[in-house]
Amino acid sequence: MNREDTVSTTKRVLDLIDRNTLDCAPAARRLPSNMFIANERHLQDKAFIARSPHAIAYTGEIKRGHYLTRSVASVPVLLVRDKDGLLRAFLNACAHRGACVAQGEGKAQRFKCSYHAWCYDQQGRLIARPGPEHFDGIDEAGLGLKPLPVVEERGLVIVGLQDGVEVSGHLDSVAHALEYPYQEYEHLKTWEFTVEANWKLVVDVNFEGYHFPFLHKNSLHPIALGNASFDLFDRHGRWAFPLRSIDQLREIPEEQWPDCFEGTVVYFLFPSCVLVQGSTASQMIRVYPGSHPGQAQVQFSYMLNGPATEEEREGHLQGAQFAIELLRGEDFVAAAECQQGFEAGRDAIVLGSNEPLLQHIHRVWDEAVGTNYK
Ligand code: FES
Ligand SMILES: [Fe+2]
Structure with missing residues (x-):
């Protein structure tokens, strides 16, 4: 996100806050939940994931x-x-x-x-x-x-995970939005988790703020707002949700706004990579199908956006711990509950117009496996 992009996203988000809304899809969608539990779909998912290019690391x-x-x-x-x-x-x-x-x-x-x-x-x-x-x-x-x-x-x-996978150009449609000095990023630590939920549910938790006031009542909600902007880049996408402190920018001339968005920008890179961009630290979350439909393998890499002193690294470790607790103690718990609900017979899900990126992501996954869920 370059400065121009940051400024225009900030303006969009301030306007969304004023209107007490967020970027929305045209309508809600209903989807069958067997995509999270069916063995056949699990095999189809694994097949298209094996054929897809994957972002797996920062060059640095x-x-x-x-x-x-x-x-x-x-x-x-x-x-x-x-x-x-x-x-x-x-x-x-x-x-x-x-x-x-x-x-x-x-x-x-x-x-x-x-x-x-x-x-x-x-x-x-x-x-x-x-x-x-x-x-x-x-x-x-x-x-x-x-x-x-x-x-x-x-x-x-x-x-690419097999011969013949075309890896060049995978990011072409999103490249202009990904203007970050990734080559300067420093790796802090990577955590790995096995989550008892379908891999798609684990990706989903990263792309809507509808749940912030409830699931993250005492963690994220006190500092963040759900008035988010959404952008699609072919199969990829991103959303930006503001910190409550974004309101302070209203008092400052635009030329003096910081270069970084006052909040978090989260990218979806097809098929299952999540980039969480903060101002001083960022995360790459890679999610893959586990050994059965109700299991996901997750890797969480915490990166510093530039060189840091030992003391700063200590501070970032605490930030990483906060993010881990949020995911492991709240989001992944909810995803596992959803999985149990589907396995127990909850046979459809609904994606609201306030969950536009989830609608998009499920659409591109369905296209990739050749299904067309209505
Ligand atoms: S030397 Fe590698 S498997 Fe035998
Ligand atoms: Fe969450």
């Missing part, structure tokens, strides 16, 4: 000579940046029998599988293995790490 998270591993929709991914700065992505699966060749993240020139010690370089080539004479007759050419499609766009790392 992997420095030259470093690597980063991520589980993306159950696919083990290894990102490696060589000394010249070139980023490669591989399936983190050994050519011998498939075990991981790297764990966590760090600095490494070689990757040694912990099972039988086959060893690969930063280009993914097999460079050493114990007892090579026992593999005579096997063509070495096919024994490197399997490359995956990868591109860096707008400061984000986009990967």
Whole structure:
């Protein structure tokens, strides 16, 4: 969000506050809730997620000579940046029998599988293995790490989970809105959760403020307002909800408004990445289907928007804890309750006109699986 975008969004939101409303969809929609519980839909979701490009990291998270591993929709991914700065992505699966060749993240020139010690370089080539004479007759050419499609766009790392996935251009429609210095972002910490709710419910909690005064009565509601602006960028989208302090800007000339939006801007990057933009810290929430329809795997990366002192990092850790408690103690609890309700026979849901981004997100997911829920 550049300055022009920030100013125009701020004006829109101040107007929405004046009119005591928010950006709305034309009408409410009813959707069948079997999309959260049906095995068939679970398989369809997994299939389109396997075919989709995914934003999985900020470029600054992997420095030259470093690597980063991520589980993306159950696919083990290894990102490696060589000394010249070139980023490669591989399936983190050994050519011998498939075990991981790297764990966590760090600095490494070689990757040694912990099972039988086959060893690969930063280009993914097999460079050493114990007892090579026992593999005579096997063509070495096919024994490197399997490359995956990868591109860096707008400061984000986009990967494909299988051959042939077109990763370039994935963010084209939203790129003009994503004007943030992501390459300067510093990783604070990543948390991982298993949530007992369908992955779509876990994404949904991030994209409407209708629940703020109720579910977040004592946490978010005292500081934030639900008078949000919504914008769509092809399959992607965003909403911006203000802090109550935005009202102070009315007393200040527009030229003196801060460069950052006085509130939180949340992006939906198709198919299941959530970027929460704050003024000093940001979050990337990646959500994937779990082992059955009622389970989601969630990764929550907390980033600082620039270099920070030790003391500032301590302060940010508290901010991260607040965000985690909000998600884990309130949003995920509600999502799991919804899941139970569907499994018990609540057979439809309603998305209000005040939940426009949810309507959009469900529409693009339904299109991706080829269903057309009415
Ligand atoms: S599975 Fe990696 S060396 Fe055997
Ligand atoms: Fe929430």
